[in-house]
Amino acid sequence: MHRQYETVIGLEVHVELATKTKIFCGCSTEFGGAPNTHTCPVCMGMPGALPVLNRQVVEYAMAVGLATNCAINQYCRFDRKNYFYPDNPQNYQISQLYLPICHDGGIEIETASGKKMIGIHEIHMEEDAGKLVHDEWEDCSLVDYNRSGVPLIEIVSEPDMRDASEVLAYLDKLRLIIRYLGASDCKLQEGSMRADVNLSVREVGAQKFGTRTEMKNLNSFKAIARAIEGERARQIELLEEGKEVIQETRRWDDNKEYSYPMRSKEDAHDYRYFPDPDLVPVVISDEWLQAVKERQPELRAQKLERYQKEFDIPDYDAQILTESKRMADIFEQTSALCKKPKKVSNWLMGEALRLLKEENREADTLTIVPAHLAKLIELTENGTINQTAAKEVFAEIFHHNTDPELYVKEHELTAISDEGALCEAVQGVLEANPQSVADYRGGKEKALGYLVGQTMKQMKGKADPGTVNRLLRELL
């Protein structure tokens, strides 16, 4: 009979923090830039250069720790992790081993099978490494230290997840929280969020964990899901064949849907961790901690609760709007200006999401100016422009931050409410389309739609379709 297996998963998530400068020097963290232009003696590991901690890194780490219910080590330290590799200019990485800044937290996730708490073992601060570029032509490797010293936090979960859906829910929640805090944009593809999956299997009911492997190179949620399925199957197969799982680091190849060993723990490095003597311990005063607590923004759960009380919008809308802090901010600020939350929500849920999807963008990239959207709503509500023109204007404010009033004026989009002018146009249309008039009078309702369209065309879309409709009926 087939044995039943349970998967045990823990995650190590690296998140690049959104500071302007690096963790131990004043160099820019900006992406791009010619190789080795965002560098200085400190982040290039030059002799005699010394690191100085960027305070903002500590604040972000604290903020993430607080938002994930962690305890904060008010006395923490940096340690050196020693290993030789050219992407690491000092041949040690400054990280935290003995006293990480946050520990013992957790977040609640929700999957099809209900709610569950996923523990967070610790969060520590560390520096990123540079990048090796292999030059095939010259057959040599070059190093770009632009990323060297970019601040990271590593969030280490407890082995509390049991399948891919829990892992994805956990990552999703984590990403949402961190984005809400503004601590990172958490983009997997671009590497500002990276997840390593520790996975083992055991027979259902077993007390002891099985031997785990660590999988790297997972750069999308889909890849993570596939890697979990693939690695689970591989380990079960080994066990079924009576073989053992080897504790090792494996690299997931998403094209081949298989993982390959990178290095096994037997010949693993001894990192010779020790406290970095160049950095003084980080002492977080009660006042500092309190100040960070007070600055914590409202997170999604609290926001949803408030939306229920404050805004008359469907629960579904609230869920979607709060999936991005950016979108929620635009919603709230626009609603405050125009006092019509339902209208604001309609625009965001409708046109905004449609345009985002069309352009394959995330809601966090929205740049709509709330005052513009509020004005657009005002212009439609008071009949200055009709629905068709409004969509055109929305696309403008969505893409170019154009002032809607100005745009309407410049492009003469104002709806023509002068019934005299409209009547004239309608008359003309009726005269030009005797067949349609006859059809309508003969009972073909459809013909009316054609006539409305013709009139709108005549009016260059600036007429209110309702009024045109009414006038046509009257004259017919």
Add this chain to the structure above:
Amino acid sequence: MEIMELTALELGREIKKKEVSVREAAQAFLTRIAQTDKVLNSFVTVEEEQVLQRADEVQSALDGGASLGPLAGVPAAVKDNICTEGIKTTCSSRILYNFIPPYSAQAVLQMQKQGAVILGKTNMDEFAMGSTTETSAFGPTKNPWNTEHVPGGSSGGSCVAVAACEAPYALGSDTGGSIRQPSSFCGVTGLKPTYGTVSRYGLIAYGSSLDQIGPIAKDISDCAAILEMIASYDPKDSTSVKRADCDFTAALTDDVKGMRIGIPTDYFGEGLEEEVKQAVLQVAEVLRQKGAVVEEFPLSLVDYAIPAYYVIASAEASSNLARFDGVKYGYRASAYDGLHGMYKKSRSEGFGEEVKRRIMLGSFVLSSGYYDAYYLKALRTKALIRRAFDAAFEKYDVILAPASPGTAPKLGQSLGDPLKMYLGDIYTISANLAGLPGVSVPCRVDQNGLPIGVQMLGNCFMEKKIIRAAYAFEQARGRWQAPPQAQRKFEKETVSASADDMQRKEKEMRSASAKDVWKTEVKTVSASAGKAVD
């Protein structure tokens, strides 16, 4: 007096009075170096043209009325582990044989801001690891008092430069005694400031938690003035300390009345040469006669200082020196197989024996399974030593001790027995473990004509107390004479002082200072442990 014989402050005054031009001063020392350095080997790099150009710049600044410090225009030598922009900085190691830093150490910037003219970079034990300046990749530096002897180390080049009048003053660095011990061996005054007083930015690290840059000069007045110039709070160094009491020259008063001076009995046991012991006790007596209260006291944990030091310093060094890998700068082996082959060959060929020994020692004590037993234990020992000093400084203003168990050994005597060499650091190491300031002041020469230095230690941030004690002693001692060899040109390798010469010199010195205290009989310390020396 000749330019070369002036103290740094004296020369600074001459320059200010326009008695001597900055170029003249620089040229005098360049000429001196050209004459002496073939024998002494105290300099690694001297960029003559740059020196003279800089001298002219400072001269025009002075002529333009710029308000520079008291040492404006005075040339200086800098230890070769302190980065100087555009000037090779090698740590006397093959692995950095071609390294030209694109930045200067903060201490150097502080000097230049006040008009210093840097003559060149001085020889040292490779990466400051050694007590003799024999581990240098550029060959040993020789002691100007007797060129068959070592100058001590690791700041041997800097101390010799000052002793042999090749530079009026120099910067050194002190991780376990590397300023104070060679100062004692070379008969110059060298001060290690409180940890955090001088920025470590640009000092190529050996043991980061112990390293400190400090001045080496002809007397304590110079040291105080130099320290005043280089001490700074530096935001680029996280371990830098904000201090409001950096007016060190204010402590140059001949007044030790009521000063409490402690002599640790533990420092006067086995291994200490009798002549050195007598010299230290003589200094104590001088200070007592001037109104200080001198007492003996037990300072515990002395035996643990050396192992704790070598564990901590080597552990930090093993990591600090990892960046020298042939990838980015410095030496790379010419032929190698793959990345790890390059690392191995470049580092094997680039580092000398002593450096490799300490990297291995440090790697070992940090490796998993040994960390707690060695590194953590050493850190705890360090904390206990600090506490022992805290207790001592509740009772005493200054602790008086030898700088080294003996005078300078002969060349080639030390490297064969590294353990013995390590034990020679016994009197200096604790100050680094506890972060204390300490100064070595020359007090006499032994019967072989080699100088003996006395060490004065103060509590953290109490440089002024040791400066005051040192100054008071100097007033009694009188102007210290340069070694007789300094008068000669070192044209022949065989220059060596005759003991007779030295003893005559010492007698002259004593009578010149005409202080009765020199004649005072000094009782042995052990006879009155715990009580005031009478």
